[in-house]
Amino acid sequence: MTAPSFGRLIGASLGPGDPGLITRRAWDALCAATFWTYPVRKHGGESYALEIALRAGLPLPAQHTPLVFPMTHDRAVLHRYWHTGAAAAIEFLQRGIDVTFLVEGDASTYSTFGHLARAVAQQAPHIAIETIPGVSSYHAAAARVNQSLADTDDTLAILPAGYGVAEVERMLNNFDTLVLLKVKPLLDDLLHMLERKGLLEHSYFVEKAGAPQERVVREVRSLFGTKVNYLSLLIVHNPQRAKRDMVRGCRKPVAKEAHELAE
Secondary structure, rough: OOOOOOEEEEEEEOOOOOOOHHHHHHHHHHHHHHHHEEEEOOOOOOHHHHHHHHHOOOOOEEEEEEEOOOOOOOOHHHHHHHHHHHHHHHHOOOOOOEEEEEEOOOOOOOOOOHHHHHHHHHOOOOOOEEOOOOHHHHHHHHHHHOOOOOOOOEEEEEEEEEHHHHHHHHHHHHOOOEEEEOOOOHHEEEEEEEHHHHHHHHHEEEOOOOOOOOOOOOOOHHHHHOOOOOOOEEEEEOOOOOOOOOOHHHHHHHHHHHHHHHH
């Protein structure tokens, strides 16, 4: 008796907005897919991930559906939507149809795909799940302004700005670079803190990286009192940080290595 054939759940990362940043692997998956699904914040809402795919010139397959993932911190509400979305995907997966979930940015970084994949795995553990990595917004932002995120032994942290100004300031003591995501609600407070610490000139702001509406601000002081998009970030370099000694036991001196090889 032939075993039933199930579809795969595929998280296809599309990058932050520029269709040119869609990887070859994600492009191939999207071209091969017969069923797309994509996140929206509310019923009837628009999908930024779908917009990226359509701007790339990819045709919308006949079978496609949005999955609602509302903007809320209520875990009970989110849990209900994650499992509702998983049940909708499983309906097609059980029939042997691959379901490709469109993801803005990278599917492994602050992405709704992680929640969907876990819910599918709980409800249907026999379903194969594949994650296709992509370009994150902060990688695109750093490239846009030709700035390294980290050099040599620099430390790097990525966090939502919603943790608050006090936590961001504390982390500046431990990291050479901070990537602050979703800065909209706290932008002025963050700028005041960076001004007090003398770090405004070492910071830059990028909104909707790679999209047609992209905005890059190198003189972040000009942002005081302005409104910014939800899809915005600050990258802060901290050249003032006192660096600690590193454990370098795995790095042998060249002369010692040569002597050991000669023996």
